[in-house]
Amino acid sequence: MNRSWKKTLFAAASATAALALTGGAVAFCGFYVAKADTKLFNQASKVAIMRDGDRTVITMANDYQGDLKEFAMVVPVPVVLEEGQIHVTDNAIIDHLDAYTAPRLVEYFDEDPCRVYEREEMAMAAPTDAVTVTATKRQNGYGVTIEAEYTVGEYDIQILSAEQSDGLAAWLKDNGYMLPEGAEATLGSYIKQNTKFFVAKVNLEEQAQTGLKYLRPLQLAFEHPRFSLPIRLGTVNAPDGMDGKQELFVFALTRTGRVETTNYRTVKLPTGQNIPLFVKGEFGEFYKSMFHEQVEKENGRAVFLEYAWDMNWCDPCAADPLSQTELRELGVYWLEGGDRSIMPRRPSPGGAQDVFVTRLHVSYDAEHFPEDLMFKETGDRSNYQGRYVLRHPYKGDATCEAAKAYRAELPERFEKEAQTLASLTGWDIDDIRDKMNDGGQSFEPPKPTPWWKKLWGGEDNKEG
Incomplete structure (x- = not known):
């Protein structure tokens, strides 16, 4: 991506990370040795979504690098958001969630073949301060309405509605944003659905006061019956050198069970295979090649399940489960009781934590993903993880x-x-x-x- 543009229309939920403008468990008995987290992929977008009924909290982590005054984010949203529905959080929580759910490499060591005993096969299943600037006001001549304006943390935020795409495109351009080719048609499809547009730019004075060298994730909380994630704006602004493909990781938190896509196939990555020992030193390259191969086998049109697990524990653990404080920050509002800084690595006698996490990974472009991602909650609480095995003779x-x-x-x-x-x-x-x-x-x-x-x-x- 050319980061020298004055203002770039990054990807809406490209996802949303600098979408931008301008059954019973068998204890693991091997050793966890490596994980395939999102750092393996350049410009990978990470989005955490808490979903409970119609309630949604979206946390958007971005990897923007460049002049902060040139950054802006545009996200289609279903409703006009009030000031209290917008929040800024810390990168560490998303990084922790990424590490906890990442596909992993494990190793076993064969025992003396002369020993006679029964070996059980390992099974994978187991049981901010903000200031309101203005109210609604119409931008004459554009058909664009600024429904609300706020400053939240280091971001200046506007909620826009529009009557037609050319008016919205003209308003964005006249306000210093450069739209990539194809963006106007995509904006028009959202306008027809009466979608609003969440626009965030960096407030340089507020950013300086944070003392941080990076942008913190933005969070949106709202209620709407549609459970979706907008990705179409991202497809018109794919980074250079990636064949139009963008990487998106979705971490869904529910109390019902696994989340899957309804308008695209949700496919489990291959898991549990024994692979050669030398892969231990090349696990990152192995995982990227393996994922690309699975994308090709599905003709580039599938969303891949990489992890699904009860948040109460893990086996093997690529990272400790998130604490109740971290989960609540991500929108899991129903947790009660005292916080545990670290949850157990095995199921607790008192039962499972009432949070189920699903990790989905998609490599997408406009040709193969012409629609936004639509999701549904399921009652499936069976555990799954991308896991690859080294067996030492x-x-x-x-x-x-x-x-x-x-x-x-x-x-x-x-x-x-x-x-x-x-x-x-x-x-x-x-x-x-x-x-x-x-x-x-x-x-x-x-x-x-x-x-x-x-x-x-x-x-x-x-x-x-």
């Missing part, structure tokens, strides 16, 4: 017949891991095999122990 001394069979089966297991990785990511299978060989995962069957090494003692206990 046993390297100790073992002399039993079971050890011989175990070692003989390892090349086949390694080949299966290689094929799985190639299928998930589209990586070249020969390159994968080479890296596995270099890392000690050999595809050659073990050589039989020469008969004479078992003569005269000393060698018979060194080989299986």
Whole structure:
């Protein structure tokens, strides 16, 4: 994106992060070693949505970098917001939510194959100060009405309504905003739905008083029967060098269960696969390649589920669950009682926390996502997480017949891991095999122990 524009119409909910203008649980027994959070993606938008009935709180984190006087955000909203319905919060809460829900890499270490015991397979299921500036006033000649104006934190905010798209476009341009090509038609489609427009610019004096070098997330609270997130303005302003694609992460908080999209397919990412050990050093690249491959398999038209879990616990934990104070800041108003700075990593005896979190990830453009995202709450509280597994073979001394069979089966297991990785990511299978060989995962069957090494003692206990 060219950040030298005087004022840019970023992405409305592009999502909303600088949308801008101008069942029973089985305890995890491995080790969590890495996570795939949003930092892997450049200019990724993050939006947290609390939804309960018609009540909605949207928290919009943006990654804007540039001259703050050139920043502005435009978000279609269904109603005119009062001053108290707008809030500024801290980046750390969204970062914590991102880390808690991120897809993760875990590793296991095979035990001595000579030990005989039953191994249970791990299952994935488990049970601000603001000042009102003015009231409604009509902008003559544009058909644009400023329904309300506020200063909230470091933002100057206007709520606009408009009669037609060309009038709104003209008003925005005359007020110093540059609209990308295609924005006027998109604005018109919102106007036909009687949508209002939330416009926020940085108040430089207020921003200086915060002492911060970044912009804090904005929050909007309102009631409306439609459960949606506007993304169409974002599609007309895609960053350069990304083939028109933008990354959006949605963190939905409800007390009913998992959230899914109704006008696009919601698809679970592949999870639970065993992959080669060398991926531990390349997990970020693995995850990006894997996600891109799944997008292609769904013809670029799916929304992907990356995490769904009761907020009371996690297993394995990529980060601790959010505290009640953090959840309430994100709009979870129904929590009561004393706060716990950190919730348990296992289900508490008193039952589950009455907050369920869903993490959705979408890579979108105008061609494949012509409509805003429409959501629904479900009663599904089954747990799900994007989780990828490293299995280290046993390297100790073992002399039993079971050890011989175990070692003989390892090349086949390694080949299966290689094929799985190639299928998930589209990586070249020969390159994968080479890296596995270099890392000690050999595809050659073990050589039989020469008969004479078992003569005269000393060698018979060194080989299986």
